[in-house]
Every structure is written in structure tokens, then in C-alpha cells.
Amino acid sequence: MNGAPLLSVRGASRHYQSGDTIVRALDDASLDAHAGELIGITGPSGSGKSTLLLICGLLEPPTFGEVRIRGQLVSYPDADLDGLRGFRRDNIGFVFQKANLIPFLTAAENVAVALEIANIAPPEAHGYAVELLQALDLGHRIDNRPSRLSGGEQQRVAIARALANDPPLILADEPTAALDSVRGRQVMELFRRIAIERAACVMVVTHDPRSLDLFDRVIELEDGRIVPIGKGGG
Amino acid sequence: MNLAIKDIRFSLARFALTALGIGFLLMGAIGAIGLYRGIVADALLVIDRIGADLWVVQGERVGPFAEGSSISATMDRRVEGVPGVAEVRRFVQFSQQFAYAGKPRRATITGLDYPKDRGGWFALTAGRHLDAAHFEAVADVSIGLPLGAKVRLAKDDYTIVGLTRGLVDSAGDGLMFVSINDAMAIASRRPSEQVLLAREANGTAASQPADTGQSSVSQDSKIAAVLVSLQPGADVAQVKAAVMHWGDANVISRAEQRDLLLNQRLWRLRIQILAFASVLLLVTAIVISLILYTMTMEKLHQIALMKLLGAANARIVSMILQQAALIGLFGFVLALLLSNTVFPWFPRRIVMLPRDLALLFAILCGICVVASWFGISRALKVRAQEVLS
Numbered sequence: 125m126n127g128a129p130l131l132s133v134r135g136a137s138r139h140y141q142s143g144d145t146i147v148r149a150l151d152d153a154s155l156d157a158h159a160g161e162l163i164g165i166t167g168p169s170g171s172g173k174s175t176l177l178l179i180c181g182l183l184e185p186p187t188f189g190e191v192r193i194r195g196q197l198v199s200y201p202d203a204d205l206d207g208l209r210g211f212r213r214d215n216i217g218f219v220f221q222k223a224n225l226i227p228f229l230t231a232a233e234n235v236a237v238a239l240e241i242a243n244i245a246p247p248e249a250h251g252y253a254v255e256l257l258q259a260l261d262l263g264h265r266i267d268n269r270p271s272r273l274s275g276g277e278q279q280r281v282a283i284a285r286a287l288a289n290d291p292p293l294i295l296a297d298e299p300t301a302a303l304d305s306v307r308g309r310q311v312m313e314l315f316r317r318i319a320i321e322r323a324a325c326v327m328v329v330t331h332d333p334r335s336l337d338l339f340d341r342v343i344e345l346e347d348g349r350i351v352p353i354g355k356g357g358g
Numbered sequence: 359m360n361l362a363i364k365d366i367r368f369s370l371a372r373f374a375l376t377a378l379g380i381g382f383l384l385m386g387a388i389g390a391i392g393l394y395r396g397i398v399a400d401a402l403l404v405i406d407r408i409g410a411d412l413w414v415v416q417g418e419r420v421g422p423f424a425e426g427s428s429i430s431a432t433m434d435r436r437v438e439g440v441p442g443v444a445e446v447r448r449f450v451q452f453s454q455q456f457a458y459a460g461k462p463r464r465a466t467i468t469g470l471d472y473p474k475d476r477g478g479w480f481a482l483t484a485g486r487h488l489d490a491a492h493f494e495a496v497a498d499v500s501i502g503l504p505l506g507a508k509v510r511l512a513k514d515d516y517t518i519v520g521l522t523r524g525l526v527d528s529a530g531d532g533l534m535f536v537s538i539n540d541a542m543a544i545a546s547r548r549p550s551e552q553v554l555l556a557r558e559a560n561g562t563a564a565s566q567p568a569d570t571g572q573s574s575v576s577q578d579s580k581i582a583a584v585l586v587s588l589q590p591g592a593d594v595a596q597v598k599a600a601v602m603h604w605g606d607a608n609v610i611s612r613a614e615q616r617d618l619l620l621n622q623r624l625w626r627l628r629i630q631i632l633a634f635a636s637v638l639l640l641v642t643a644i645v646i647s648l649i650l651y652t653m654t655m656e657k658l659h660q661i662a663l664m665k666l667l668g669a670a671n672a673r674i675v676s677m678i679l680q681q682a683a684l685i686g687l688f689g690f691v692l693a694l695l696l697s698n699t700v701f702p703w704f705p706r707r708i709v710m711l712p713r714d715l716a717l718l719f720a721i722l723c724g725i726c727v728v729a730s731w732f733g734i735s736r737a738l739k740v741r742a743q744e745v746l747s
Binding site: 174178183184206209210212213214218220224226227228229233236237238240241242246269285289297 | 359361364365367368369659660663664665666667668669670673741742743745746
């Protein structure tokens with residue numbers, strides 16, 4: 125990839141005190157991610173994948189190191205991440221293993237709420253939410269509540285919500301873990317499409333080896349450290 | 359979109375039940391406060407409405423409500439002659455048990471100094487005021503006597519010629535108004551055996567009639583007090599001094615009579631009910647706080663999600679406050695509806711004063727805000743990453 129990285133992580137570590145020992149959940153991880161890239165993050169359980177995602181998503185500060193987004197230093201040890209709520213809203217979209225939809229809102233409202241939080245007027249927010257859902261083949265589910273949607277449909281609504289504010293960075297933590305292989309593949313293909321069409325950087329933590337072919341590159345983590353493998357390496 | 363209302367509409371049954379629960383709690387608080395107000399209002403009813411500036415009662419006593427009082431049957435004529443006195447009326451009041459339609463009834467017999475006082479100072483719901491010196495009565499509906507009913511009191515039959523509503527004494531017994539002479543006759547009833555025994559004890563002749571006005575049985579006067587209306591501009595202190603100078607009478611003003619009743623006779627009862635109302639309010643506050651706090655706790659995951667989506671604290675605080683306010687508001691409205699439906703059927707009067715209801719609503723708002731604050735302070739501590747937990 126050419127140009128300045130959208131996301132730049134330098135020497136990020138995350139250490140936890142557990143009794144007398146220090147657990148190194150993430151150890152000196154550095155990576156650059158560019159717009160339009162679909163990056164897979166793999167590794168065994170406890171290797172630090174989710175911790176890396178939390179640090180990239182400004183949900184945890186690194187114990188050491190720093191995180192820059194669009195060149196702006198945003199996270200470092202003792203950074204006030206709660207104060208970055210607005211920045212996170214405009215720049216980062218999240219998708220998790222569980223869709224985490226609000227049960228009392230319809231599919232369209234679940235997407236629109238992310239826009240209204242960004243101070244978009246309710247009619248415009250609803251209109252754009254409907255457009256997004258239609259683009260994700262959920263036009264027939266707009267007025268359904270989450271309990272009426274299948275797991276795959278719920279996850280697509282969650283993806284639509286992540287896309288709502290048109291963030292340049294999308295972080296997904298095992299988004300296909302609760303889906304069957306066909307639905308899982310469809311979701312990964314959706315991320316591929318998003319990366320291309322929206323020129324967004326999509327980083328996906330996954331255990332599923334069947335989708336690895338869709339990634340531009342794969343970052344493998346082991347014992348909290350990045351092990352460069354795959355097409356491009358970390 | 360309004361998330362608070364969306365959530366409520368989604369769980370409408372739960373919201374309704376919660377509001378109903380709060381409504382019942384508030385109804386209890388309204389009832390306790392209303393009972394207190396009712397007892398005070400009932401107690402002061404006669405004192406406030408009968409229109410007496412001064413009460414002349416038995417010397418060295420503070421009757422007739424705070425303690426017993428029995429004055430000379432001619433005391434009213436003496437008082438009438440005191441300068442500054444415009445009008446006097448004799449007053450007597452006592453409890454009476456009698457039977458009607460085979461069932462026992464209770465009433466507080468109140469003597470009206472007919473014809474000066476026909477009872478014009480109280481309103482009727484049916485019938486008319488007293489129109490004869492004897493054997494007519496006006497009864498409160500709480501006694502359970504219909505218009506035209508005939509009841510036997512002592513040795514005479516009385517016809518109910520008028521009905522009132524809400525005229526009861528401090529114990530809650532309905533008032534039954536008769537002429538003062540009838541009231542004295544009812545109060546003087548004695549079994550024949552008692553009369554004979556009294557004659558023997560006094561050594562009087564057995565041939566003397568028992569039912570004449572001058573009974574051979576020694577007895578106190580049944581007149582409890584003389585109600586005094588003063589002339590405009592009369593010097594109250596001078597009138598009081600003149601009457602008290604006789605030595606056998608005490609004079610109590612209307613304000614003193616109110617004070618005696620509320621702060622002496624009914625003091626313990628008032629404190630008891632007020633304490634009960636306070637405890638009920640405290641329990642209500644705790645329960646409402648717990649309900650609102652629990653509701654917020656159940657939303658922590660959604661709050662974490664909103665933070666992840668970048669929601670400002672103000673939006674989260676607003677959602678919690680709005681829900682608390684809506685539950686409080688609906689609970690209060692339900693409490694008012696329930697109170698107005700249920701309390702009229704209670705045996706004692708429950709007085710719901712607008713200022714008490716406004717104060718209760720203000721307290722409820724305070725409870726909602728404080729309870730929400732606990733929830734809000736917890737919600738503000740939620741971290742966005744908790745959405746993953």
C-alpha cells in the first residue's frame with residue numbers, strides 16, 4: 125500500500141498485573157493499516173488479538189506505545205479515551221461476535237441511532253439507515269426488531285450500524301463466529317466489498333481459516349507478539 | 359428518536375406493572391397523609407363551623423372536647439347578660455348506641471339550642487333542618503339512617519328529617535342533631551331500678567314521680583358548654599374576665615379550643631399517623647429508588663453500546679432521567695386515580711389537599727432524581743468495552 129497509513133500502531137503493549145506476575149496480553153506490537161485494506165488478525169486464544177483490536181479501537185490505552193489515526197496521536201499510556209468518544213464515533217466502526225443490537229429498536233432504528241448520536245436529524249438518519257440496510261439486502265427487514273432476525277441478518281444490521289457514520293476504520297472481532305459457514309463467508313465478502321467500495325480499512329479478528337483468501341494480508345499473533353505471515357506480513 | 363419511550367413501548371406491560379406498583383405505594387402515602395388531614399378536619403369541624411367566638415365551660419376545666427364539662431342549666435342566661443355578648447347557645451355532645459333495623463348503630467348526639475339554632479350552620483344533602491322543638495333529628499349519612507326513619511332514643515321515637523354528609527366527631531362517629539332539650543332527655547335516661555335505688559338512698563318518698571322535671575335522682579346538668587357570639591368590637595378580654603370572675607366557669611376561645619383538641623387530646627394520634635405516613639414515604643422512596651436503579655442496571659449493556667457508538671453522557675443521562683420521570687409521573691397519576699376510587703369507601707374521611715398532593719409530587723420528583731442519580735453515576739462509570747462482556 126502506498127501513502128500515509130490510516131492507522132499506525134507503534135510499540136503497543138498491554139500489561140496486566142495478576143498477583144505477583146505481569147501478564148503481557150500484547151507485547152511491542154507495531155503495524156500500519158491503509159485505507160481500502162482488508163486485514164485479518166489471527167492467532168490462538170489468548171494471543172492478544174482482541175487486545176490489539178481494543179487498543180486500535182481506542183477502547184483500551186496501551187501500557188506502552190502509541191496509536192495514530194490519520195496521523196493524529198490519539199492513544200498512549202494514560203490517554204483519556206472517554207474523551208475520545210466523538211473521535212471514535214466519526215472514525216471507527218465496530219462489529220463484534222454478538223450483534224449487540226438494541227432489542228427494543230427495529231433494524232432501521234438500530235442503524236439510525238448511530239447517526240442520531242452523531243447529531244443527524246431523525247428523518248435523514250432513518251432514510252440513510254434504510255439505504256444502508258437495502259444495500260446489505262435487508263430491505264425487507266427494516267421494521268423488524270432483532271428478535272425477528274436470523275443471526276446472519278442481525279450481524280448484517282450490526283455491520284450497517286458500523287458503516288452508518290462512514291468511518292474510515294472498521295474493526296471486527298470474530299464477526300462470523302456465531303454464523304454458519306455460508307453466512308460467515310457472506311459477511312466476510314461484505315467486508316471485502318466495503319473495503320473496496322468505501323475505501324475503508326477493515327481489520328477482522330477471525331479464527332475461520334476458510335475466509336483467509338479474502339484478506340489483503342493476515343497478521344498472526346502469538347503470545348502477545350505479532351508474527352508476520354501470509355500475503356503481506358505485519 | 360426517544361430511546362426512553364421506545365423502551366417503554368417495547369416493554370409496555372412491565373412498565374405498566376411498575377407504574378402500578380409505584381401507584382399503590384403512593385396511594386398508601388396519600389392515604390396516610392389524608393387520614394391525618396381527615397382526623398384533624400373531623401375534629402375541628404364543629405369548632406370551626408358552629409360559629410362561636412367563646413366557649414363557656416365548667417370552671418377549672420377545658421371541656422367539652424379535651425375533657426368533660428358540665429355547667430349549670432341556666433348558665434346561658436347569666437352569660438347573656440355580660441356586656442359585649444351578642445348571642446348565646448347551649449351545647450351538649452355525647453356518644454349514643456342504639457338499634458335500627460335490628461342492627462346496632464353509633465352516633466354522636468349533638469344538641470342544637472332550638473329555636474335559636476336550627477342547624478343552619480351545616481349543609482344538608484337531603485330533607486330539612488329542625489322545625490320542631492321535639493322528636494326530630496338530622497343525621498349524618500355515615501350513621502346509616504335513611505330520611506324519614508324513626509329511631510328510638512331513650513324513651514322517645516325520633517324522626518330523621520334531614521341528612522348531612524361528612525359531619526363526624528374526632529372518633530369518626532356521625533353526628534346526629536336534635537334539640538338541646540331532647541339531647542338532655544336522651545342523656546338523662548336511667549333504668550327504673552336505678553331511680554328507685556337512688557330514692558331509697560336519699561330517703562325520699564316513694565310516691566314522688568320519677569319522670570318529673572325535678573327528679574328525685576341527683577344528677578349533674580347535661581349542658582356541656584355555652585357558645586358565645588360577641589358583638590362587633592366587643593373586648594374579648596373583658597368578656598372573659600367577667601365570666602371567669604364568677605368562679606364556676608371557664609372561658610375558652612375558638613383558637614384555644616382548636617389548640618386543645620389538636621395538641622392535647624389528639625396529639626398522640628396525630629403523631630402516630632404522621633410517623634406512619636413518614637415511614638410509608640420512606641419505604642416508598644426506597645422501593646422507587648430500587649426500581650429505578652435496577653432498571654438502569656439492566657441497561658448497562660445498552661449504555662456501553664451507546665458509549666461505543668459515541669453517545670455523549672448527556673444523551674445517556676437524559677434517557678435514564680426521562681424513564682424515571684415517566685414512571686414517576688404515571689405512578690403518581692395512577693395513585694391519584696386509585697385514591698379517588700378507593701378512599702371514598704373507607705370508613706374514615708381521607709382528605710386529599712392539593713397542597714399535600716403537590717408536596718408529594720415534589721417529593722416523588724426528588725426521589726426520581728436521586729434514584730436516577732445513583733443509576734446515572736453507575737452508568738457513567740460503564741466503559742464502552744463492556745459491550746463485549
